[in-house]
Amino acid sequence: MENSNKARGGRPRAFDLEQALDAAMHLFWEHGYEATSLAMLREAMGLTPPQIYNAFTDKETLFRKALMRYHETEIGFALEALSAPVSTGEAIRCLLIGAAEAYSRPGKPGGCLFVSGALAASPQAQAIADELRTYRKASEAAIAARLAKGKAEGDLPDNLSVEDLARYVAGVMNGMSIQARDGASVEDLRVLAQTALAALPAEGQNRGASSKERSHAGTLPRG
Amino acid sequence: MENSNKARGGRPRAFDLEQALDAAMHLFWEHGYEATSLAMLREAMGLTPPQIYNAFTDKETLFRKALMRYHETEIGFALEALSAPVSTGEAIRCLLIGAAEAYSRPGKPGGCLFVSGALAASPQAQAIADELRTYRKASEAAIAARLAKGKAEGDLPDNLSVEDLARYVAGVMNGMSIQARDGASVEDLRVLAQTALAALPAEGQNRGASSKERSHAGTLPRG
DNA sequence: AATTTTCCATAGTGATCGATACGAAACCTG
DNA sequence: CAGGTTTCGTATCGATCACTATGGAAAATT
Numbered sequence A, B: 001m002e003n004s005n006k007a008r009g010g011r012p013r014a015f016d017l018e019q020a021l022d023a024a025m026h027l028f029w030e031h032g033y034e035a036t037s038l039a040m041l042r043e044a045m046g047l048t049p050p051q052i053y054n055a056f057t058d059k060e061t062l063f064r065k066a067l068m069r070y071h072e073t074e075i076g077f078a079l080e081a082l083s084a085p086v087s088t089g090e091a092i093r094c095l096l097i098g099a100a101e102a103y104s105r106p107g108k109p110g111g112c113l114f115v116s117g118a119l120a121a122s123p124q125a126q127a128i129a130d131e132l133r134t135y136r137k138a139s140e141a142a143i144a145a146r147l148a149k150g151k152a153e154g155d156l157p158d159n160l161s162v163e164d165l166a167r168y169v170a171g172v173m174n175g176m177s178i179q180a181r182d183g184a185s186v187e188d189l190r191v192l193a194q195t196a197l198a199a200l201p202a203e204g205q206n207r208g209a210s211s212k213e214r215s216h217a218g219t220l221p222r223g
Numbered sequence C: 001a002a003t004t005t006t007c008c009a010t011a012g013t014g015a016t017c018g019a020t021a022c023g024a025a026a027c028c029t030g
Numbered sequence D: 001c002a003g004g005t006t007t008c009g010t011a012t013c014g015a016t017c018a019c020t021a022t023g024g025a026a027a028a029t030t
Helices: A017-031 A038-045 A049-056 A059-073 A076-083 A088-102 A123-152 A162-181 A186-197 B017-031 B038-045 B049-056 B059-073 B076-083 B088-102 B123-152 B162-181 B186-197
Strands: none
Touching (some): A049 A059, A059 A123, A088 A123, A123 A162, B038 B049, B162 B186
16 A cells, blocks of 8 residues: 555645546547557656656556456446346346447457457566456356356356356457457447357256256257 | 669678568567567578668568568468358358467467457557558458459348358458467367358349348347 | 755667668579 | 679668766745
8 A cells, every 4th residue: 555645744746546547548539558658648648757667566557456456347237246136147248238338348458458459469577468367257257257146046057167157258348348449339239149048058046957968068959 | 773683782681581481470479569579580480680680770670571471470370261152151261270270380370460469558659559450451342342243143141241141251260360369279279260250141043031120130030 | 944855857878679781601594 | 705684792871769977046944
């Protein structure tokens, strides 16, 4: 907590920390970690380099704080959807529809910062790429946890791998993030989400699937 | 065709062009366009800077040629699946299963170069990011064309938007690309693909859906 | 007011970025 | 062989990268 407000004397900061962090977050969101130069940050944040470094240590720390702020301010829909007192199917539906909206907000960069931030990276930025992967994996784990709860409550079949299904849902969200970046509209993403939902096992109490149905796979002949 | 083999005199090239291009392709595939420095390329290709620039003009041209080579050598599964004389459902199945395998080949970078190459980019590299988006859009268009063919042949319902469904399929593939980069195994991706297939409308001749079913969306209650 | 503490602004650090100048070497045609 | 052409290896180029040294200005403490 070195960043707290304890006034220990000295000249007060002449700019707003959160406002500067927001500007940095949006820039990282748009261009990714490595492609965002300090010159761009300087202009977007309206600060001089020493101001940035005094407040945020270095570029990597700034990015990590931007990640935290993104997590807090931009993707509340996810935690909300996964913790809402609704059925499992409805929770996943809210999650995907929420993603459709969050990934295509007017005035915001398209897609998800966790995906756009650093999918590929130079060897020097491997730590950042790993950090982002950790965020993505945490999201997937949160989905899996919600599915496990649904399975325990009878919303989902017993013979279902929550990890597999979570990987599908997280994968669809990642794909939506790219489609958003490629110009997909909110409606486009909503339809995509709706389509993806059709792959979920039909809701209803624990109808153990018959024969040798593998995982939760669907209605299409398997060839 | 400046790169052809017409021997017009002069000192012969001391290295193999395709081999060098392959090395560059794999490096771009792993680290993306901007994060791949000329020093890295130099080492991976086993060449000096003048050799690289004489053969490939500049970094951007080198990347574009690497893209073409990737298209020719690494993703034949897609064209194959979409042009095979099989049902539409089977074609999409082959496409997704093929992607599962292509995105997780041992000894190759995970995911798809079209996605990893430059999801986010600096302003200077916007042209590259646009080029990659064009490749992704072309893939989506190819899927849409195959779906349209299937619709015309009665494989798919009449009241179905091929663009919407193509966007879903392409989105799933993009998502698989990211999951592959996050360490998903071939089996993981195959299961994901199989799950995604369950969202497709049941195959069979043109059973025009009843009531007000929107697009092709599925079996789950819509809230 | 004196002291301390922190921040601000200017200017510039070494390192790395993509890309080249130069001249010698190696091939073709005559 | 001479003349022309292309690639070779060596040694860089200026620009930009993330980052900071320095010194004075401003506000809180004493």
